[in-house]
Amino acid sequence: MRTYMFQVPPRIIFGNGVVAQAGREAARFGRRALVVTGKNSSARTGSLDAVCASLQEADVAPIVFAQVESDPSVQTVQAGAELARKEQCDVIVGLGGGSPLDAAKGISLLLTHPGQLADYTTKPAENQGMPIISIPTTAGTASEITRFTVITDTERQIKMSLQGPALIPSVALLDPQLTLTMPGHVTAATGMDALTHAVEAYISKLATPMSDLHALEAIRLIGANLIKAVDSPDNLEARGAMLLGQMHAGIAFSNSSVALVHAMSRPMGALFGIPHGHANAMLLPLVMDFNRSAVPERYRDIAQALGEKVQDLSLRDAAKTTVLSIEELFEETGLEQHLSAFGVQDKDIERMARDAVETAVSAFNPRKPDLESVSAMYRALL
Ligand SMILES: [Fe+2]
Structure with missing residues:
Protein backbone atom coordinates (compact mmCIF):
# COMPACT_ATOMS: atom_id res chain seq x y z
CA MET A 1 0.00 0.00 0.00
CA ARG A 2 1.27 3.47 -0.93
CA THR A 3 1.81 5.96 1.90
CA TYR A 4 0.15 9.33 1.59
CA MET A 5 -0.56 12.59 3.36
CA PHE A 6 -3.89 14.42 3.50
CA GLN A 7 -4.17 18.12 4.29
CA VAL A 8 -7.09 20.54 4.56
CA PRO A 9 -7.51 23.93 6.29
CA PRO A 10 -7.86 23.62 10.07
CA ARG A 11 -11.26 25.36 9.92
CA ILE A 12 -13.89 25.20 7.17
CA ILE A 13 -17.14 27.08 7.86
CA PHE A 14 -20.00 26.54 5.42
CA GLY A 15 -23.49 28.06 5.29
CA ASN A 16 -25.68 30.95 4.27
CA GLY A 17 -24.57 34.15 5.99
CA VAL A 18 -21.26 32.85 7.37
CA VAL A 19 -19.46 35.85 5.83
CA ALA A 20 -20.57 37.63 9.03
CA GLN A 21 -18.10 35.44 10.94
CA ALA A 22 -15.08 36.95 9.17
CA GLY A 23 -14.42 39.39 12.01
CA ARG A 24 -14.63 36.81 14.77
CA GLU A 25 -12.24 34.51 12.88
CA ALA A 26 -9.80 37.33 12.08
CA ALA A 27 -9.74 38.48 15.71
CA ARG A 28 -8.17 35.12 16.66
CA PHE A 29 -5.04 36.23 14.80
CA GLY A 30 -4.74 39.93 15.61
CA ARG A 31 -6.16 43.42 15.24
CA ARG A 32 -5.18 44.45 11.70
CA ALA A 33 -6.37 42.64 8.57
CA LEU A 34 -5.23 43.14 4.98
CA VAL A 35 -8.35 42.59 2.86
CA VAL A 36 -7.22 41.38 -0.57
CA THR A 37 -9.84 41.65 -3.28
CA GLY A 38 -10.49 42.48 -6.95
CA LYS A 39 -10.77 45.95 -8.44
CA ASN A 40 -14.57 46.10 -8.74
CA SER A 41 -16.87 43.21 -8.16
CA SER A 42 -16.72 42.72 -4.39
CA ALA A 43 -17.37 46.44 -3.89
CA ARG A 44 -20.23 46.36 -6.42
CA THR A 45 -21.95 43.30 -4.95
CA GLY A 46 -21.63 44.44 -1.34
CA SER A 47 -19.47 41.52 -0.18
CA LEU A 48 -16.54 43.86 0.58
CA ASP A 49 -18.79 46.00 2.79
CA ALA A 50 -20.07 42.89 4.57
CA VAL A 51 -16.52 41.71 5.32
CA CYS A 52 -15.31 45.13 6.49
CA ALA A 53 -18.38 45.58 8.73
CA SER A 54 -17.79 42.18 10.31
CA LEU A 55 -14.11 42.98 10.91
CA GLN A 56 -14.89 46.35 12.50
CA GLU A 57 -17.52 44.80 14.72
CA ALA A 58 -14.88 42.40 16.03
CA ASP A 59 -12.46 45.27 16.61
CA VAL A 60 -10.22 44.34 13.68
CA ALA A 61 -9.09 47.21 11.41
CA PRO A 62 -9.58 46.42 7.70
CA ILE A 63 -6.82 47.63 5.37
CA VAL A 64 -8.29 47.18 1.90
CA PHE A 65 -6.04 46.19 -1.01
CA ALA A 66 -8.51 46.20 -3.94
CA GLN A 67 -5.89 45.92 -6.67
CA VAL A 68 -6.02 42.32 -7.80
CA GLU A 69 -6.46 41.81 -11.54
CA SER A 70 -7.59 38.61 -13.19
CA ASP A 71 -4.54 36.28 -13.15
CA PRO A 72 -2.61 38.23 -10.48
CA SER A 73 0.92 39.33 -11.35
CA VAL A 74 4.12 39.19 -9.29
CA GLN A 75 4.02 43.01 -9.05
CA THR A 76 0.50 42.99 -7.58
CA VAL A 77 1.49 40.40 -4.98
CA GLN A 78 4.60 42.44 -4.10
CA ALA A 79 2.51 45.60 -3.71
CA GLY A 80 0.08 43.75 -1.41
CA ALA A 81 2.95 42.42 0.71
CA GLU A 82 4.45 45.91 0.99
CA LEU A 83 1.14 47.34 2.19
CA ALA A 84 0.76 44.51 4.74
CA ARG A 85 4.26 45.24 6.07
CA LYS A 86 3.72 49.00 6.20
CA GLU A 87 0.37 48.62 7.95
CA GLN A 88 1.70 45.88 10.26
CA CYS A 89 -1.10 43.47 9.41
CA ASP A 90 -1.56 40.29 11.46
CA VAL A 91 -3.90 38.41 9.15
CA ILE A 92 -4.92 38.40 5.47
CA VAL A 93 -8.52 38.14 4.32
CA GLY A 94 -8.85 37.01 0.68
CA LEU A 95 -12.24 37.85 -0.86
CA GLY A 96 -13.42 37.12 -4.40
CA GLY A 97 -12.83 34.63 -7.19
CA GLY A 98 -9.71 32.55 -7.67
CA SER A 99 -7.50 35.56 -8.45
CA PRO A 100 -7.79 37.51 -5.16
CA LEU A 101 -7.59 34.28 -3.17
CA ASP A 102 -4.44 33.29 -5.07
CA ALA A 103 -2.97 36.77 -4.54
CA ALA A 104 -3.66 36.52 -0.78
CA LYS A 105 -1.63 33.30 -0.71
CA GLY A 106 1.24 34.89 -2.64
CA ILE A 107 1.28 37.83 -0.21
CA SER A 108 1.38 35.49 2.80
CA LEU A 109 4.23 33.57 1.19
CA LEU A 110 6.30 36.70 0.50
CA LEU A 111 5.82 37.91 4.08
CA THR A 112 7.03 34.70 5.68
CA HIS A 113 9.53 33.11 3.28
CA PRO A 114 12.94 34.21 2.01
CA GLY A 115 13.66 34.86 -1.67
CA GLN A 116 11.33 35.42 -4.59
CA LEU A 117 7.96 33.91 -5.53
CA ALA A 118 9.61 32.10 -8.46
CA ASP A 119 11.81 30.14 -6.00
CA TYR A 120 8.67 28.25 -4.87
CA THR A 121 7.87 26.82 -8.27
CA THR A 122 10.51 24.18 -7.63
CA LYS A 123 10.33 23.76 -3.84
CA PRO A 124 7.34 23.76 -1.50
CA ALA A 125 6.54 26.77 0.70
CA GLU A 126 6.82 25.13 4.12
CA ASN A 127 7.29 27.93 6.69
CA GLN A 128 4.32 28.99 8.76
CA GLY A 129 2.51 31.46 6.47
CA MET A 130 0.70 34.58 7.64
CA PRO A 131 -2.82 33.37 8.56
CA ILE A 132 -5.30 33.65 5.69
CA ILE A 133 -9.07 33.77 5.92
CA SER A 134 -10.36 32.87 2.50
CA ILE A 135 -13.84 33.85 1.31
CA PRO A 136 -14.76 32.71 -2.23
CA THR A 137 -17.43 34.49 -4.29
CA THR A 138 -17.21 32.06 -7.22
CA ALA A 139 -17.52 28.28 -7.17
CA GLY A 140 -14.68 26.62 -9.06
CA THR A 141 -11.01 27.04 -8.23
CA ALA A 142 -11.37 26.05 -4.55
CA SER A 143 -8.32 28.19 -3.86
CA GLU A 144 -9.80 28.72 -0.38
CA ILE A 145 -8.80 25.21 0.66
CA THR A 146 -5.94 24.13 -1.64
CA ARG A 147 -2.16 24.26 -1.23
CA PHE A 148 -1.69 25.89 -4.64
CA THR A 149 -1.54 29.38 -6.05
CA VAL A 150 -0.99 30.61 -9.59
CA ILE A 151 0.87 33.91 -10.03
CA THR A 152 1.69 35.36 -13.45
CA ASP A 153 5.22 36.48 -14.28
CA THR A 154 4.35 39.18 -16.81
CA GLU A 155 7.99 39.68 -17.89
CA ARG A 156 8.53 36.03 -18.80
CA GLN A 157 4.87 35.63 -19.90
CA ILE A 158 4.33 32.52 -17.81
CA LYS A 159 1.87 31.45 -15.18
CA MET A 160 3.84 30.16 -12.20
CA SER A 161 2.27 27.42 -10.12
CA LEU A 162 3.48 27.62 -6.50
CA GLN A 163 2.60 25.11 -3.86
CA GLY A 164 3.19 24.05 -0.29
CA PRO A 165 1.46 23.62 3.07
CA ALA A 166 2.12 27.30 3.88
CA LEU A 167 -0.44 28.22 1.21
CA ILE A 168 -3.34 26.38 2.84
CA PRO A 169 -5.58 29.06 4.39
CA SER A 170 -6.23 28.93 8.13
CA VAL A 171 -9.96 29.47 7.68
CA ALA A 172 -12.23 28.93 4.66
CA LEU A 173 -15.56 30.74 4.91
CA LEU A 174 -17.94 29.32 2.31
CA ASP A 175 -21.11 31.37 2.01
CA PRO A 176 -23.42 30.34 -0.88
CA GLN A 177 -25.16 33.72 -0.79
CA LEU A 178 -21.97 35.39 -2.02
CA THR A 179 -22.06 33.29 -5.21
CA LEU A 180 -25.60 34.37 -6.26
CA THR A 181 -24.23 37.28 -8.31
CA MET A 182 -22.00 35.11 -10.52
CA PRO A 183 -22.99 35.54 -14.20
FE1 LIG B 1 -8.51 24.20 -12.52
Missing part, protein backbone atom coordinates in the same frame (compact mmCIF):
# COMPACT_ATOMS: atom_id res chain seq x y z
CA GLY A 184 -24.19 32.45 -16.09
CA HIS A 185 -21.06 31.95 -18.21
CA VAL A 186 -18.83 32.26 -15.12
CA THR A 187 -21.02 29.76 -13.24
CA ALA A 188 -20.71 27.38 -16.20
CA ALA A 189 -16.95 27.76 -16.70
CA THR A 190 -15.97 27.66 -13.03
CA GLY A 191 -18.35 24.74 -12.44
CA MET A 192 -16.77 22.78 -15.29
CA ASP A 193 -13.33 23.61 -13.85
CA ALA A 194 -14.43 22.10 -10.54
CA LEU A 195 -15.80 19.02 -12.29
CA THR A 196 -12.45 18.68 -14.06
CA HIS A 197 -10.63 18.89 -10.70
CA ALA A 198 -12.77 16.07 -9.34
CA VAL A 199 -12.47 13.82 -12.40
CA GLU A 200 -8.71 14.36 -12.76
CA ALA A 201 -8.11 13.83 -9.03
CA TYR A 202 -10.04 10.55 -9.24
CA ILE A 203 -8.20 9.14 -12.26
CA SER A 204 -4.78 10.61 -11.34
CA LYS A 205 -1.88 8.30 -10.60
CA LEU A 206 -1.64 10.12 -7.24
CA ALA A 207 -5.24 9.37 -6.17
CA THR A 208 -5.60 8.09 -2.59
CA PRO A 209 -8.54 6.55 -0.71
CA MET A 210 -9.18 9.87 1.03
CA SER A 211 -8.99 12.01 -2.11
CA ASP A 212 -11.33 9.50 -3.80
CA LEU A 213 -14.07 10.15 -1.23
CA HIS A 214 -14.00 13.85 -1.94
CA ALA A 215 -13.69 13.43 -5.72
CA LEU A 216 -16.79 11.25 -6.01
CA GLU A 217 -18.85 13.47 -3.72
CA ALA A 218 -17.80 16.46 -5.83
CA ILE A 219 -18.83 14.72 -9.06
CA ARG A 220 -22.20 13.80 -7.53
CA LEU A 221 -22.92 17.35 -6.34
CA ILE A 222 -21.68 19.13 -9.47
CA GLY A 223 -23.34 16.67 -11.87
CA ALA A 224 -26.71 17.21 -10.20
CA ASN A 225 -26.49 20.98 -9.75
CA LEU A 226 -24.34 22.65 -12.41
CA ILE A 227 -27.07 23.18 -15.00
CA LYS A 228 -29.58 24.18 -12.30
CA ALA A 229 -27.17 26.90 -11.11
CA VAL A 230 -26.53 28.09 -14.70
CA ASP A 231 -30.22 28.19 -15.64
CA SER A 232 -31.57 29.52 -12.33
CA PRO A 233 -28.95 31.87 -10.86
CA ASP A 234 -31.14 32.58 -7.80
CA ASN A 235 -31.48 28.93 -6.83
CA LEU A 236 -29.68 29.12 -3.49
CA GLU A 237 -29.83 25.39 -2.94
CA ALA A 238 -28.07 24.69 -6.25
CA ARG A 239 -25.56 27.46 -5.50
CA GLY A 240 -24.84 25.88 -2.10
CA ALA A 241 -24.40 22.45 -3.65
CA MET A 242 -22.01 23.87 -6.26
CA LEU A 243 -19.96 25.69 -3.63
CA LEU A 244 -19.73 22.52 -1.58
CA GLY A 245 -19.03 20.42 -4.68
CA GLN A 246 -16.16 22.60 -5.84
CA MET A 247 -14.75 22.52 -2.30
CA HIS A 248 -14.75 18.71 -2.27
CA ALA A 249 -13.14 18.78 -5.73
CA GLY A 250 -10.48 21.13 -4.39
CA ILE A 251 -9.77 18.89 -1.41
CA ALA A 252 -9.48 15.97 -3.85
CA PHE A 253 -7.01 17.52 -6.28
CA SER A 254 -5.03 19.34 -3.59
CA ASN A 255 -4.28 15.92 -2.08
CA SER A 256 -4.06 14.00 -5.36
CA SER A 257 -3.36 16.02 -8.53
CA VAL A 258 -4.86 17.32 -11.71
CA ALA A 259 -3.76 15.77 -15.01
CA LEU A 260 -3.79 16.17 -18.79
CA VAL A 261 -6.79 18.54 -19.07
CA HIS A 262 -4.98 21.06 -16.90
CA ALA A 263 -1.75 20.55 -18.81
CA MET A 264 -3.53 21.22 -22.11
CA SER A 265 -5.55 24.21 -20.88
CA ARG A 266 -2.40 26.04 -19.76
CA PRO A 267 -1.22 27.17 -23.23
CA MET A 268 -4.83 28.00 -24.17
CA GLY A 269 -4.87 30.51 -21.33
CA ALA A 270 -1.30 31.77 -21.65
CA LEU A 271 -1.31 32.26 -25.45
CA PHE A 272 -4.96 33.05 -26.24
CA GLY A 273 -6.44 34.30 -22.97
CA ILE A 274 -9.12 31.60 -22.87
CA PRO A 275 -10.48 31.60 -19.29
CA HIS A 276 -9.16 28.65 -17.29
CA GLY A 277 -12.52 27.03 -16.57
CA HIS A 278 -13.75 27.45 -20.13
CA ALA A 279 -10.57 25.92 -21.55
CA ASN A 280 -10.91 22.92 -19.23
CA ALA A 281 -14.59 22.56 -20.13
CA MET A 282 -13.75 22.29 -23.84
CA LEU A 283 -11.03 19.74 -23.21
CA LEU A 284 -12.65 17.51 -20.60
CA PRO A 285 -14.83 15.29 -22.89
CA LEU A 286 -11.98 14.75 -25.37
CA VAL A 287 -9.34 13.98 -22.77
CA MET A 288 -11.75 11.68 -20.95
CA ASP A 289 -12.23 9.75 -24.16
CA PHE A 290 -8.44 9.54 -24.57
CA ASN A 291 -8.06 8.13 -21.03
CA ARG A 292 -11.07 5.82 -21.23
CA SER A 293 -9.24 2.53 -21.77
CA ALA A 294 -6.64 3.19 -19.03
CA VAL A 295 -8.97 3.25 -16.02
CA PRO A 296 -12.39 1.84 -17.01
CA GLU A 297 -13.34 0.84 -13.43
CA ARG A 298 -12.81 4.43 -12.31
CA TYR A 299 -14.97 5.64 -15.22
CA ARG A 300 -17.79 3.36 -14.10
CA ASP A 301 -17.62 4.94 -10.61
CA ILE A 302 -17.76 8.41 -12.19
CA ALA A 303 -20.81 7.44 -14.28
CA GLN A 304 -22.56 6.21 -11.14
CA ALA A 305 -21.74 9.44 -9.31
CA LEU A 306 -23.28 11.31 -12.26
CA GLY A 307 -26.46 9.28 -11.80
CA GLU A 308 -26.05 7.13 -14.95
CA LYS A 309 -27.48 3.60 -14.86
CA VAL A 310 -24.43 1.51 -15.77
CA GLN A 311 -24.68 -1.54 -13.48
CA ASP A 312 -25.88 -3.82 -16.30
CA LEU A 313 -23.33 -2.58 -18.84
CA SER A 314 -19.93 -4.06 -19.66
CA LEU A 315 -17.01 -2.11 -18.23
CA ARG A 316 -16.20 -0.86 -21.71
CA ASP A 317 -19.73 0.39 -22.37
CA ALA A 318 -19.98 1.91 -18.91
CA ALA A 319 -16.81 3.92 -19.60
CA LYS A 320 -18.24 5.09 -22.93
CA THR A 321 -21.41 6.20 -21.11
CA THR A 322 -19.25 8.27 -18.74
CA VAL A 323 -17.70 10.20 -21.62
CA LEU A 324 -21.10 10.79 -23.26
CA SER A 325 -22.54 12.01 -19.99
CA ILE A 326 -19.74 14.57 -19.54
CA GLU A 327 -20.07 15.62 -23.21
CA GLU A 328 -23.80 16.27 -22.72
CA LEU A 329 -23.20 18.24 -19.55
CA PHE A 330 -20.68 20.46 -21.37
CA GLU A 331 -23.12 21.03 -24.25
CA GLU A 332 -25.88 21.95 -21.80
CA THR A 333 -23.71 24.69 -20.26
CA GLY A 334 -23.96 26.57 -23.57
CA LEU A 335 -20.25 27.44 -23.49
CA GLU A 336 -18.46 28.06 -26.82
CA GLN A 337 -17.07 24.76 -28.11
CA HIS A 338 -14.49 25.80 -30.72
CA LEU A 339 -10.92 27.00 -30.37
CA SER A 340 -11.15 28.98 -33.61
CA ALA A 341 -13.60 31.34 -31.85
CA PHE A 342 -10.65 32.38 -29.65
CA GLY A 343 -8.28 32.93 -32.58
CA VAL A 344 -6.47 29.59 -32.39
CA GLN A 345 -5.25 28.35 -35.79
CA ASP A 346 -3.81 25.07 -36.98
CA LYS A 347 -0.29 26.57 -37.04
CA ASP A 348 -0.49 27.17 -33.24
CA ILE A 349 -1.20 23.59 -32.34
CA GLU A 350 2.33 22.19 -32.33
CA ARG A 351 3.53 24.80 -29.86
CA MET A 352 0.53 24.24 -27.60
CA ALA A 353 0.95 20.46 -27.70
CA ARG A 354 4.64 20.70 -26.82
CA ASP A 355 3.87 22.94 -23.85
CA ALA A 356 1.12 20.56 -22.65
CA VAL A 357 3.23 17.40 -22.88
CA GLU A 358 6.10 19.08 -21.01
CA THR A 359 3.84 20.32 -18.18
CA ALA A 360 4.58 18.43 -14.97
CA VAL A 361 1.01 17.29 -14.25
CA SER A 362 0.95 15.33 -17.53
CA ALA A 363 3.02 12.72 -15.71
CA PHE A 364 0.09 11.95 -13.39
CA ASN A 365 -2.32 11.30 -16.25
CA PRO A 366 -3.44 7.65 -16.29
CA ARG A 367 -2.47 7.31 -19.97
CA LYS A 368 0.83 8.70 -21.20
CA PRO A 369 0.15 11.55 -23.63
CA ASP A 370 2.35 12.08 -26.71
CA LEU A 371 2.66 15.02 -29.08
CA GLU A 372 0.61 13.32 -31.75
CA SER A 373 -2.42 12.46 -29.59
CA VAL A 374 -2.42 15.84 -27.85
CA SER A 375 -2.23 17.65 -31.21
CA ALA A 376 -5.11 15.56 -32.53
CA MET A 377 -7.27 16.56 -29.55
CA TYR A 378 -6.53 20.27 -30.05
CA ARG A 379 -7.23 19.90 -33.76
CA ALA A 380 -10.60 18.27 -33.05
CA LEU A 381 -11.57 21.45 -31.17
CA LEU A 382 -10.63 23.94 -33.92
